[in-house]
Amino acid sequence: xxxxxxxxxxxxxxxxxxxxxxxxxxxxxxxxxxxxxxxxxxxxxxxxxxxxxxxxxxxxxxxxxxxxxxxxxxxxxxxxxxxxxxxxxxxxxxxxxxxxxxxxxxxxxxxxxxxxxxxxxxxxxxxxx
Amino acid sequence: xxxxxxxxxxxxxxxxxxxxxxxxxxxxxxxxxxxxxxxxxxxxxxxxxxxxxxxxxxxxxxxxxxxxxxxxxxxxxxxxxxxxxxxxxxxxxxxxxxxxxxxxxxxxxxxxxxxxxxxxxxxxxxxxx
DNA sequence: CCCATAGTTCGTAACTTATGAACTATGGAA
DNA sequence: TTCCATAGTTCATAAGTTACGAACTATGGG
Numbered sequence: 001x002x003x004x005x006x007x008x009x010x011x012x013x014x015x016x017x018x019x020x021x022x023x024x025x026x027x028x029x030x031x032x033x034x035x036x037x038x039x040x041x042x043x044x045x046x047x048x049x050x051x052x053x054x055x056x057x058x059x060x061x062x063x064x065x066x067x068x069x070x071x072x073x074x075x076x077x078x079x080x081x082x083x084x085x086x087x088x089x090x091x092x093x094x095x096x097x098x099x100x101x102x103x104x105x106x107x108x109x110x111x112x113x114x115x116x117x118x119x120x121x122x123x124x125x126x127x128x129x
Numbered sequence: 130x131x132x133x134x135x136x137x138x139x140x141x142x143x144x145x146x147x148x149x150x151x152x153x154x155x156x157x158x159x160x161x162x163x164x165x166x167x168x169x170x171x172x173x174x175x176x177x178x179x180x181x182x183x184x185x186x187x188x189x190x191x192x193x194x195x196x197x198x199x200x201x202x203x204x205x206x207x208x209x210x211x212x213x214x215x216x217x218x219x220x221x222x223x224x225x226x227x228x229x230x231x232x233x234x235x236x237x238x239x240x241x242x243x244x245x246x247x248x249x250x251x252x253x254x255x256x257x258x
Numbered sequence: 259c260c261c262a263t264a265g266t267t268c269g270t271a272a273c274t275t276a277t278g279a280a281c282t283a284t285g286g287a288a
Numbered sequence: 289t290t291c292c293a294t295a296g297t298t299c300a301t302a303a304g305t306t307a308c309g310a311a312c313t314a315t316g317g318g
Binding site: 132133185186187188191206208209210 | 306307308309310312313314315316317
Binding site: 133134172173174186187189190191193194206208209210211 | 262263264265266267268
């Protein structure tokens, strides 16, 4: 029976731009990373529901692995659960501004979408009522 | 027989962060974009050889399409060939700093790799000689 | 009209990603 | 201990994406 592999955390010099971009080009992963930035030590299952979507836990596990192997987060077992934190400071040192700018853009876009959503809802309401 | 579809250029507000990150997470596409930034109006076949790699033209065509549909470049037919230019200014306005920071990071990494390559070559030479 | 050059599209093989089911790991209760 | 619950991982496979040769479209010049 297959044993469980140890978690892989690339050393700072093995982190690549391609890897970071690819990892953060997925909206779910970007949302996880954003949340971890404000809420260090969150566990995986804290994200079973994210941005109004249900994510199956196997999928979630893959997303965490992707972030981990891109060098964006660090995961450590703590008892029965997994504590995750960002490696922002390290990555920032290697590629100054990269991750911050990406997350800022993601956030700007999310806010824009929220506004657009509200506009649409308001329009519908005024038509109906 | 299938007709040729017109080229698709998303309007500025339809450009997404995910799309940009995904497009630029491929080293070939990032290299094309970087080259277009310095050398506006280059044609597709100018890139059949890029970073010491031969890219088949069908693959190249897909890469250009990916950049175009992410909103990063504009392509216009000019006679028998296609002139490509970046939409950097527009994208910069929508997501300030995003593309510039990404390209800077890509470049820093490329230079680092060059240095590492030279180190390795020098070490091999000193061992052999 | 035919040819050459420049790109696109298509078919398919290779790779990636998503997800349910079955597993491992850990700690606490009986 | 043994059993159980919780937290994540791995596996199998289905669905989606990407790479690339071959065949196509498009354009301009003999």
